[in-house]
Amino acid sequence: MRRSLSGFAFALTLVVPGLALAAESWGLINEETARFEAKVVDVLCELTGDCPDHCGAGTRQLGLLTDEGRLVLVLKNQVPFAGAAEELFDFCGRRVVADGLFSTNRGHKVFALQFVRAVPDGEWRRANRFLLGWAERNGVDPKSKEAKQWFRNDPRVKARIAADGRLGLGLAADQEYLNR
């Protein structure tokens, strides 16, 4: 019960009542704040016509298709080391207002989503639903330290590091490096 209440309280923090906060600077290279309307699309579907239900329900990279026909790839959400598929897939095929940051570097203009709402009058929500989903999938309180450090506790990551080490060169290479 305690966990349920805690989860509910955390879920409330996903919704931002009233006006959204403006996109927060992350100090990125050539950073620009942006708020624009677009349709949520499955990028692979958009390019190839291979279109599963619900844009793959969180299994595919998603984009924002503007009225001008420009496809904006969304690389990030607000959660450390996490992408945006889980923030957007329930808007699949629908128009949203996206609020976040562009960064232009190395010849590419990338977008990080910070807030999103459905057009015309959906409630703003923070782009941090990944964390709630991760906590549910892994049976932990979304406000726990374990969830906040999800990347250190993710079983898929732990399995890869157990197999190949933190450097990816084998456990002996890790040991040799860390001893130095």
Place this chain on the structure above:
Amino acid sequence: MKTASGAFLAGALVLALSAPSTAATPERVSVTGEIIDSWCYLTEIMYPEGSAHHECALWCAAGGVPVGLRADDGTVYIILKIGDEATSVANPRLMKIQSHEVSVEGDVFMRDGFNYLVIDRVANDAGIVNLTHDDYGIQPSGE
């Protein structure tokens, strides 16, 4: 036969109408390069290559940040599919080759400044050959 033709035409019409109007024509490619995390590489928020960045690249791949391939000529590709697996969010196969030097064959779709890669085949996997940890530590902390 007439009915079958009609059904075929109707089906073709439905497919044509449901397919994205902007579907692009791909270019067939063979590419060699390093599997990267697209966000860290393109924003340079930290040192983003090789063994120094391997752990962080695993975190980002598990978190669903698009996995990319930086070709030897510097071109960056965003991987949308590998083999029969159309999953490009936390795909275990991509996590397994994160930071590796690979040679792949597939189709590239160019759209609005990005090269999107659909990989048919990984022809070679040389493992991690870009040994950067002595110079950059383990990112992002640099320990």
